[in-house]
Each structure stands twice: as C-alpha cells, then as structure tokens.
Amino acid sequence: MQSIAIGKGPCVPFKEGATEFAPARERLRYWESYTASELVGLRCSTYAEEGLNARQRNFDLGALRIADIVGNEHVVERTLPIVRRQPKNSLFACLLLEGEAFFYQSGRCDLVHRGDLIIYSTAKPYLYGFTRPMRQLMIDVKADELFESGEDISRASLLKIDGSLHAGQLLTQPLRDKIIGFIDNPLAETAPALHEEIRARLRMLLRPSAHDAPRGDDVNALRLLRAERFIAEHLGSRELDAEAVASHVAMSLRNLNRMFEKYERSVTQWIWQERLALAQRKLADAAHASRSIGDIALECGFSTQAHFAREFKQRYRLTPTQYRETPVNARLYDGSENSRSK
Structure with a gap:
C-alpha cells in the first residue's frame, strides 16, 4: 500500500492515501485496506462509471485522529461481521463540507447535507452513502475520551447537528474553522489545544449536562438549536x-x-x-x-x-x-x- 508521511520538526506528521496510487481494478480494495489501517474496517462500493476516485489525509493526535476525505460518489458500509472481526470503540464526528449523503444506523436513516455534522458509534454497523462528489472532515475519538469508564458506547445514538439552522452553524463553524486551519498548517505546538477544543466541544454536544459545563455561548447555541429544530419540525x-x-x-x-x-x-x-x-x-x-x-x-x-x-x-x-x-x-x-x- 502506498502512503506518504510528511511533516517533520514543528509539524504533526500525516499520512495520505489516494486511489490514484492503485490500478483501476484494485481501487476499492486499496481504499478499504488504507481506511482500515488509518480509521476503521469497512466495505466500499461505487456506481460511478470512472470507478472510485478518493483521497484522504490522516493526522494522529494520540487519543484523537483527524481525516480530511475527498471523493466522488460512493458508499461505505461497516457490517456486523466487520464490527466483530475488526472491533473499534470510538465515535466518529463527520462534518460534510461538500456534497450530499445519507446515513443509516440502528433503524434510523438521515439525509446529510452540506454543513451538517453527524456523530455516531463505530461499535454498531452503519451504512454511509455519498450521492455526489464530496469532502468531509472526520474526527475519530476514543470512547474513553468522551464517556466515563464502563459506559457502553454501543448504546450511543446517532446525533445530527443541522447545518442549515443558524444555531447549528454557531455550534459547528468554530470546529470547522479550527480543523481546516490545522490541516492547512499542522504545527505541533497547536495540536494539544486543538485536541482539547475538539474534546470539549464533542462532550458538550453529546453530554450537555455533564460536570464539565459548556461555556455560556455554547449553552445558548444548544438552546437555540433545540428551539430552531422544534420550529422547523x-x-x-x-x-x-x-x-x-x-x-x-x-x-x-x-x-x-x-x-x-x-x-x-x-x-x-x-x-x-x-x-x-x-x-x-x-x-x-x-x-x-x-x-x-x-x-x-x-x-x-x-x-x-x-x-x-x-x-x-x-x-x-x-x-x-x-x-x-x-x-x-x-x-x-x-x-x-x-x-x-x-
């Protein structure tokens, strides 16, 4: 498998995988293998005439990883056999920057639009399909970073933050800007602060009543999000x-x-x-x-x-x-x- 490790000294090293590194007939297998090594085990398919064209960069911040993924239309599936064969006790937080998608897990299917953030468990099977060219930022965070020891992450429900709602933008825009800023200039000295910011924001979204209370502006954004969502529905x-x-x-x-x-x-x-x-x-x-x-x-x-x-x-x-x-x-x-x- 080809990948590139770049960034020395003051920068956080990252790896890059792309289907262009593989022969056309091997692209799906290559993508599955690379993604399994850097993120999670899954199965990939595409109906695009030209086959799968995809690229991802992966930054390892220890208990937390960041991936910047770009591709054409395709579907990834983490089936029950894969969950059992390649277990992973993490949450993925995916912010869709470009494209349209659908996400299915535990009997629930959500449409995902540009600007939406979805958070879901890798301990349960899921299907994630992109219906047009896409780009998304993915955060891979270990369960014990967000949940107390002994909590069953498999019970975590899919959370979607609607990016079309103003309050949803208030909650996701800071995360988006900080991650893109880091990807563009991955200085090692900024990594600890980014790690803590992501951790705090995800805990706030998933556990707003937890002991590490969110900041006042985040509390108001959460309340506005609930109000806007109720109105929209x-x-x-x-x-x-x-x-x-x-x-x-x-x-x-x-x-x-x-x-x-x-x-x-x-x-x-x-x-x-x-x-x-x-x-x-x-x-x-x-x-x-x-x-x-x-x-x-x-x-x-x-x-x-x-x-x-x-x-x-x-x-x-x-x-x-x-x-x-x-x-x-x-x-x-x-x-x-x-x-x-x-």
Whole structure:
C-alpha cells in the first residue's frame, strides 16, 4: 500500500492515501485496506462509471485522529461481521463540507447535507452513502475520551447537528474553522489545544449536562438549536407559537426572545419567517407544481390563503402565483431563491 508521511520538526506528521496510487481494478480494495489501517474496517462500493476516485489525509493526535476525505460518489458500509472481526470503540464526528449523503444506523436513516455534522458509534454497523462528489472532515475519538469508564458506547445514538439552522452553524463553524486551519498548517505546538477544543466541544454536544459545563455561548447555541429544530419540525402545526417553543426548551418566553435577538427577530417573527421560507421552497419545487397555492399555504401553517398571499407579497415582492410563474433564473437574479434573513 502506498502512503506518504510528511511533516517533520514543528509539524504533526500525516499520512495520505489516494486511489490514484492503485490500478483501476484494485481501487476499492486499496481504499478499504488504507481506511482500515488509518480509521476503521469497512466495505466500499461505487456506481460511478470512472470507478472510485478518493483521497484522504490522516493526522494522529494520540487519543484523537483527524481525516480530511475527498471523493466522488460512493458508499461505505461497516457490517456486523466487520464490527466483530475488526472491533473499534470510538465515535466518529463527520462534518460534510461538500456534497450530499445519507446515513443509516440502528433503524434510523438521515439525509446529510452540506454543513451538517453527524456523530455516531463505530461499535454498531452503519451504512454511509455519498450521492455526489464530496469532502468531509472526520474526527475519530476514543470512547474513553468522551464517556466515563464502563459506559457502553454501543448504546450511543446517532446525533445530527443541522447545518442549515443558524444555531447549528454557531455550534459547528468554530470546529470547522479550527480543523481546516490545522490541516492547512499542522504545527505541533497547536495540536494539544486543538485536541482539547475538539474534546470539549464533542462532550458538550453529546453530554450537555455533564460536570464539565459548556461555556455560556455554547449553552445558548444548544438552546437555540433545540428551539430552531422544534420550529422547523412543526411549521405546519396551528399549535406552533412562541409559547409552545418556550415550553419545549424549558425557558421563559422573555429569555427566549432575548436569545433570538441574535437574529434580530422575536420568536414569533422567526416562526412566520420560516413558514414563508418553507412555502417559497414548495412553490419553487416542480414536485409541488400541481398543488394549489391554498393547500401549500395551509400545509405551511397559514390559516387562510389571503393571509398567506399578503405576507408572501410583502416578503418577496411577488404574489405566490407570480412567483410560481417566474423563471428560475429570474428568482435567482433577484435573490428570492435564497432569501432567508440572517
């Protein structure tokens, strides 16, 4: 197997593996072998006509490893026989920088989009498929770095941080920036601080009530994430209002509104903004072209089509009918396809 060890003196050494190092017919076997040596045992397959094209860099920080993985569409699977044959007691935290994917483990299947972070156990079988060219940052951390001695890591549930949510970005962006900065300039003197930062952030995400309490800004980001996720999952419900969100996150409405000031919105304003954004996406989606505007309005939580039409025109400067009839390139030009306020 070919790999390259680079970086001496003040830099952390890293290894690099790439399918271009192997003959075309041996690429899948090469990738499986290299990944087993640096990360975890798995099986790989691809339906790409050109075969698998993939590359990864691997940095070893002791109890924690980092991998930067780039490739075309492919699927990796850690089956039960592989789990038994090549056991590994770790958690993987994967931040998807480019592409789209799906992840299946323990009867749960999640779509993974650009910017999403997923955390899962390597002690249980899983399937991870990339449907287009991808790049992801992977953190491989030993279980005893995050869990108390004796805890059964196999019971750890898949955790997904939605990168489309503002609070999700607040939680993942610092991790992304620090890891990319290190990969670009892997100075040995910065490795201990990066190791501790990653460990603390993952413990905060996985065990927010643990004794090493997260910082105040992280606590607020976690609460905002719970609030945003609850809103996103209940936009079509007539029962969704600011009081329901406050109750879900166990906060007073006054304090919750203070947290949403970060977005220059009240909770109520945020709910209606997200309902409009959801309706806008449905109107732009060809899959909903045969549905009436009234049906879409009701599905997105509006009580009447008139109320929806009035709010939609105020927000997007077009009536719903006009928007639906507007060519896609015109929507992109005036910014209405990407109109979520920051």
